[in-house]
Amino acid sequence: MIHLKNVHKTYPMGETRVQALRGLDLTIKPGEFVAIMGPSGSGKSTLMHLLGCLDLPSEGLVQLDGNDVTKLDEDRLAQIRGKKVGFVFQTFNLIPTLTAQENVELPLFFQGVPRRERSARAVELLQKVGLGDRVHHKPSQLSGGERQRVAIARALANDPEIILADEPTGNLDSESGEVILKLLEQLNREGKTIILVTHNPEAAAYAHRIVRIKDGRLLEEVKTKEEIGYALR
């Protein structure tokens, strides 16, 4: 469960300060599939960073499973990210020098999981995303869709409660994009909380709830499948 209350975030940009978030409230319950939508500059990336404990708010409360994370130091945040959150990025962000398996092992490595266990888990996850035969490939030897599936396997490595996907289909053709979205849907059915940041209505349609933000504030929330269909028209 993630709970944001009256969250503000300003950061310096050149000579001025940008107000990315201006008093935002948001609660995401365990097992939800939430899409966050908004035009560029709306603050959705900043929101994603806060949800994933990559950054802290300038003001306001961020609670993860009832604990305030705003008082934690960087290393403690890193630990939380490693255990509770899995990231999927638009540009995949795989380490080019490592194989698919090693990329998936990386989060486990930082948690101090022994090698044997790590490698078994990585292979298992790659099989789950349909890349059992690409284990020893480097990212450069994989297609965009395959890379994103490796990234999803990496996000799942430490069995986190939350998967944060930031425009995961943004760099993919629609066919590969669909595979990724179906995978996220499947993970949600298996109990993961999915937070999908996107401006693509087709992608957002997979969610059970859409949160629209604009100028750093909540614009509207749409909750049911029917409403989503209506809202996206």
Place this chain on the structure above:
Amino acid sequence: MLFDSVVDNIRFSVRNLRHRPKRSWLTILGILIGVAAVIALVSLGQGMQRSITQEFEAFGYNVVMIAGHGEHRLGMGALLGAHTFRLDLTPLKKIPGVEAIGGVLIKTPYVSAGRREGYLLTWGMAPELMQAFGNYYKPELGRALKPGETQTAVLGSIVAKDLGLSVGDKFVIETLEFEVVGILEKRADPDVNYAIMVPIATLQELVGERERLSLVLIRTAQQHAGHAGHDAASVAKEVRRVVKELRGKDDLNVHTTGEMLDLMQNLVGILQAALGGIAAISLLVGGVGVMNTMYTAVLERTREIGVMKAVGARRRHILTLFLLESGFMGLVGGLLGALVGLGIAVGIKLLAPIFMPGTTLEVGFSPGLMLGVLGFSFVLGALSGFLPARAAAKLPPVEALRYE
């Protein structure tokens, strides 16, 4: 589990280094050159110290030498005899602690052996003296000079080869014929290797320097436990006093081999420190190269660092990764540099006799030095990489991820 993580860290670091092989190798080259320079100089310096010490050990630390002023050239037999003097050795023999004493006259008379001829370094030496210094003037073939002989000669190893003479052969100095009775072991001092040694009285007569000397060698009694012996320094003091009294003026140098050893070792030490300092600067430059490479690597992999932080890497993980990378470059540079440095030292040792005939150089190889250098170069690499690695570890994840 800890070992597990160390091995993985190392593998990851090596992978990153191999990802940019040219840059990594060039950086390693910087360290390599510095380490090679240090190792070559230190090995040669140590070898030099060692061979000087060995020479003095063979000659004896308990030796007092008297030489004319202006005969300051270093080297045991380096007194080419420009300055000769008269000195009655009888009063000196009575000084307590004097065990053996004898004069040496060093000249360059005309020597011919068949078709080979020239003005060659010739030592007139009391046969008794030669036997007293039998450890140093040690015949490898044949024997030393014997008391009572007049026309026998013992040759230094190189001059014997140059003249094509062996034991039993005859050759001519000025007008007299000499028989080779022995050939000396090779020594580090070229003046010995090039010396023709004949009975002093014969040489004095031959060159018209009757009773004149270039050098006096005095062997003092060794110190024995429980027996008040005479150390060379106190004998030298007494010799100095007697010589001054005999000549009425202080125009001869009296010094001990111990003093000469100290002097030479000081000189070698200064030389070594100066050259070593220059070599150390190049090592420092190598370190700067590592730092430069690591800063570039951090900049290039900023996004990668952001990703690693996003998936749970803590500061120490990033720090360790980059430190290992730079440490590795140091270690490899150190290892290869040590080998190249030793190679250079051995090369100089082999080439030295070609450019400076008669000299022999030793190469001091010490495993301790090698291990020290390897450890040092790893630490140098890691230290040079510390600031870049810390900069990487401190990157805020969001900024690192946003980096293009």
